[in-house]
Amino acid sequence: MNALDTVFTTCREEGRAALMAYLPAGFPDNQASREAMVAVAETGADIIEVGVPYTDPLMDGPVIQDAADRALAAGFRVRDLLGNVEAVAAAGAVPVVMSYWNPILRYGPDAFARDLAAAGGAGMVTPDLIPDEAGQWRAAAESHGLAPIFLVAPSSTDARLAMTTAACRGFVYVASTMGVTGTRTSVGAGARQLVERTRSVTDLPLCVGLGVSTGAQAAEVASFADGVIVGSALVRALGDGLDAGAGLGPLRELTAELAEGVRRS
Amino acid sequence: MTERLGRFGDFGGRFVPEALIAALEELDEARTQAMADPAFTEELARLHRDYTGRPTPLTEVPRFAEHAGGARVFLKREDLTHTGSHKINNVLGQALLTVRMGKRRVIAETGAGQHGVATATAAALMGLDCTVYMGEKDTRRQALNVARMRLLGAEVIPVSHGSATLKDAINEALRDWVTNVEDTHYLLGTVTGPHPFPTMVRDFHRVIGDEAHDQLRAVTGGLPDVVCACVGGGSNAMGIFHRFRDEPSVRLVGFEAGGEGVQTGRHSARFSTGEPGVLHGAATYVLQDEDGQTLDSHSVSAGLDYPSVGPEHAYLRDTGRAEYQPVNDDEAMEAFALLCRTEGILPALESAHALAGALRVGRESAPGTVILVNLSGRGDKDVETAAQWFGLTGDDTTAAGDGELGTRPPEHAPDHPHAPAEGIEA
Structure with missing residues (x-):
């Protein structure tokens, strides 16, 4: 059984949604990014998405673009993320990777799956790889026991919802709105509607991402989804905290607020 | 579920967020129906004739060809189209499709500004x-085209990332599209991106x-021996x-x-040092490092300054049907x-790469070889770059190699030590 199945089962038993935190590996540097991920794991995140900094992140808004630029300027190498995955697993959270496809293609999909599994990773979210193009990755993931996780979007047809969720393992990434990553004042009714549409074609846990930044939003999403994904708000808390000399304090505070949010009934 | 959708051999495909798939399907259906609809194709043909000025002339250039080893050189004069480059062919087709799909807004990327100008023109x-997205570096070196787009009513957004x-x-145009796809068409300007763009853009340029x-x-009674074109994304070449092809x-x-x-590493020669990868929605050759991070490209011409290339070119290259060579700035x-x-x-700097290539090919070929060159655009936008390159700016009237550029050129450049043509003759 994949670690993702276990964590969602536990959350269900506790009557709550899972909290999934996204942070980029290598931001602001390798060591600090690992400490940040451990802090988030210790403060209540169940799953940590280890982001792979990439030069052309077309699904990301300015906060994550800037973080990726800083990580690359600091010399981040794709293999460095394995250290993050190990640190997250040791801290007791479930690590999944989130990567655009070209860095993985270049690494070699099978080699990447092998190394990720060996480091304790549970799966990978692929924002620019749809199941239609993912034959090679799905085979690699399956042979190494990793979960391929694809996105569904408000514009997905019913047929594509069924096809995409059938290709997913672990959970389904439900993109709450049309757009790129970043905080939004309202996550909106669209997310609830898409969760309902997706629920009708799969039994997999459904995790909602794009736009969540506060405990109240986390609580709202937790009322209809199995997991709440937070990225840009945490990346900003990490960057601002370090730049302001406040260390990981703001990151821990926001994580705690979000962890409380997913536990509100 | 069609694993090989929009593929050219191993290249092409759709490597984009799921949120865009519905729009790509809609576009594919719309363009397939439109191309089979006489009302659409006749309207496009009318615009080509009455607005763009097609057919563009074919011009034989014997004085230029004297420097090409005895070849006969013919230029396809896309520089004479309305807006000054081939880009208008594709833009008018996609703009008509935009109206047909009931969308009210177009967005575009532009490098040299030619595609942005054409898009702003069609939108007007x-x-x-x-809305046109343009790299900040390009807005500086192609300032004239920025002003042209704004005069035509377009919003030009400089992109300072990366x-x-x-x-x-x-990247920025794709981010806009994924956010506003419901009422917006991404009028992509070259033969790359996710399916159906590479096929659709090629089809709009096959004219x-x-x-x-x-x-x-009509002139020679036969086919050309060689066809030369510059390749950035590769739309004029396709x-x-x-x-x-056949x-x-x-x-x-x-x-x-x-x-x-x-x-030097400062180039955009994807087929010289690039390797297969994925960028901007297509599997193709990409300038990338060993981690798959995109490398910065370089060219004196903004329109060729791109680290990837259309997937059909990758296929033509790997199958040997077409060959690709680098041409340096100088x-x-x-x-x-x-x-x-x-x-x-006065050619566009992009097209000047094809001209340099024609000179090279001509010198390597038997006399009488017939070379067809796509003169994809005109160089008005490049006057400032060229003036700086040749030292023609300022008040110094002798700056250009004692006025060589301003006077009648030597009939045989190799005999003339100061002729600007010396480099290519050597």
Whole structure:
């Protein structure tokens, strides 16, 4: 059984949604990014998405673009993320990777799956790889026991919802709105509607991402989804905290607020 | 579920967020229906004739060809279209599709500004809102085109992220599209991106090769021996290559930007040092490091300054049907100057790469070889760059190598030590 199945089962038993935190590996540097991920794991995140900094992140808004630029300027190498995955697993959270496809293609999909599994990773979210193009990755993931996780979007047809969720393992990434990553004042009714549409074609846990930044939003999403994904708000808390000399304090505070949010009934 | 959708061999495909798939499906259906609908194709043909000025002429350039080893050189004059480059062919087609799909807004990326100008033009013509993303570096070196787009009513947004050139403009356009796809069409300007863009854009440009084929036959009675085109994303090249693909006697040669020299690392020669990968929605050759991070490209010409290339070119290259060679900045500039002085035609810097390539191919070929060159655009936008390159700015009237550029050129450049053409003759 994949670690993702276990964590969602536990959350269900506790009557709550899972909290999934996204942070980029290598931001602001390798060591600090690992400490940040451990802090988030210790403060209540169940799953940590280890982001792979990439030069052309077309699904990301300015906060994550800037973080990726800083990580690359600091010399981040794709293999460095394995250290993050190990640190997250040791801290007791479930690590999944989130990567655009070209860095993985270049690494070699099978080699990447092998190394990720060996480091304790549970799966990978692929924002620019749809199941239609993912034959090679799905085979690699399956042979190494990793979960391929694809996105569904408000514009997905019913047929594509069924096809995409059938290709997913672990959970389904439900993109709450049309757009790129970043905080939004309202996550909106669209997310609830898409969760309902997706629920009708799969039994997999459904995790909602794009736009969540506060405990109240986390609580709202937790009322209809199995997991709440937070990225840009945490990346900003990490960057601002370090730049302001406040260390990981703001990151821990926001994580705690979000962890409380997913536990509100 | 079609694993091989929009593929050219192993290249092409759709490597984009799921949120865009519905729009790509809608576009594919719309363009397939439109191309089979006489009302659409007749309207596009009418615009080509009455608005763009098609067919564009085919011009033989004997004085230029004197420097090409005895070859006969013919230029397909896309520089004479309304807006000044081949880009308008594709833009009018996609703008008509935008209206047909009931969308009210177009967005576009632009490098040299030619595609942005063409898009702003079509948007004005058809009453569409228009936003153009342009790398900040390109807005500086192509300031004239920025002003043209704004005069035409478009909003121009400089992109300062990443390398601040064409690739970053495409990233930003894709981000806009994924957010506003419901009422917005992404009017992509070249033969890359997710399916159906590479096929659709090629089909809107095939008029170039279709016309040139018939025009050349009327003059020479046959086919060209070689077809030359510059290749950034590769739309003008696919447009002229397509008609000749199934003519095995015709050699197809694409010229990429060799920048300061492939060995310097400052270039855009994807087929020289790039490797297969994925960028901007397509599997193709990409300038990338060993981690798959995109490398910065370089070229004196903004329109060729792009680290990836259309997937059909990757396929033509790997199958051997077309060949691709780098042309350095200085070779392109020499060819630029040579065409100015020998024929009175000021080419775009992008097209100057194809001209330099034609000179090279001509010198390597038997006398009488017939070379067809796609002169994809005109060089008005590049006057400032060229003036700086040749030292023609300021009040110093002797700056240009004792006025060589301003006077009648030597008949035989190799005999003249100061001729700007020396570099390409050597």
